Amino acid sequence: MSPLSRRAAALAGSLVLAGALVSCTGGGSGGTSGASDSAGASDGGAGTQQTLTVFAAASLTDVENEINQGFVAEHPGVQIRVTPAGSNDLVTQIAQGAPADVLATADTKSMDSAVSQELIEGEPTMFATNELVIAVQPGNPKNITSLADLAQPGLTVVRCAPEVPCGGVSDQVLGATGVTLTPASEENSVTDVLTKVTSGEADAGLVYATDVKRSDGESDAVTIPEAAQFRNQYPIAVVKGSPSADLAQEYVDYVTSEKGQKTLQDAGFGTP
Numbered sequence: 141m142s143p144l145s146r147r148a149a150a151l152a153g154s155l156v157l158a159g160a161l162v163s164c165t166g167g168g169s170g171g172t173s174g175a176s177d178s179a180g181a182s183d184g185g186a187g188t189q190q191t192l193t194v195f196a197a198a199s200l201t202d203v204e205n206e207i208n209q210g211f212v213a214e215h216p217g218v219q220i221r222v223t224p225a226g227s228n229d230l231v232t233q234i235a236q237g238a239p240a241d242v243l244a245t246a247d248t249k250s251m252d253s254a255v256s257q258e259l260i261e262g263e264p265t266m267f268a269t270n271e272l273v274i275a276v277q278p279g280n281p282k283n284i285t286s287l288a289d290l291a292q293p294g295l296t297v298v299r300c301a302p303e304v305p306c307g308g309v310s311d312q313v314l315g316a317t318g319v320t321l322t323p324a325s326e327e328n329s330v331t332d333v334l335t336k337v338t339s340g341e342a343d344a345g346l347v348y349a350t351d352v353k354r355s356d357g358e359s360d361a362v363t364i365p366e367a368a369q370f371r372n373q374y375p376i377a378v379v380k381g382s383p384s385a386d387l388a389q390e391y392v393d394y395v396t397s398e399k400g401q402k403t404l405q406d407a408g409f410g411t412p
Contacts, residue, residue, distance in 0.1 A: 228303050
């Protein structure tokens with residue numbers, strides 16, 4: 141083999157290894173999505189780009205892209221890699237050694253678990269709230285008007301598993317209303333619940349208000365009055381041991397800044 145061929149083979153091997161490492165960041169159980177580059181910037185020079193890995197709750201997927209674009213615009217040369225999943229899955233992945241710089245969860249319970257396992261640097265900061273609604277088919281063909289309607293026979297209803305933030309708040313709201321559901325499935329992320337509805341696999345699902353908004357007309361929302369008292373709070377924090385801790389803190393500061401908050405509110409999130 142010529143020197144040039146040996147060099148090409150070595151480069152190919154390095155690229156395969158790099159791809160495998162990226163895939164591992166999405167290896168958690170229960171519907172965890174793989175890491176994706178949601179925003180990035182480079183001045184074209186070799187070795188000038190810095191990567192920030194953000195583990196974010198699935199319900200933040202779309203708004204996270206907008207936040208990242210705003211952050212990158214102020215931090216040339218930074219690339220942001222996002223791993224979206226259910227909050228408890230994200231904490232599990234970090235506890236098992238998955239590399240991450242920032243953790244943003246959809247509930248305080250998951251973040252508290254990260255804190256108790258000493259996975260977080262400093263104190264988490266609340267940056268948004270969200271509220272449970274019923275996602276239905278466009279036009280609401282099943283005429284679902286309340287949580288109690290979901291208990292009617294003949295309806296295919298899906299929800300999040302109890303250990304997932306949207307599942308935890310679903311339990312709280314159902315308990316407050318006295319409604320008992322027999323769901324067709326319990327999903328491991330709110331995104332999976334919404335997909336069941338928008339794909340026609342389910343007549344209705346319990347999701348966040350922001351999920352219906354980001355579906356761009358593929359689902360409608362039926363409000364649940366009792367859900368107002370059980371709003372989810374979203375905390376964000378720097379992951380302990382982050383090799384880019386200063387940049388990670390700047391990211392947290394941006395999310396909680398006026399610009400970051402406006403982006404979140406435009407996406408339908410409430411203020412912390």
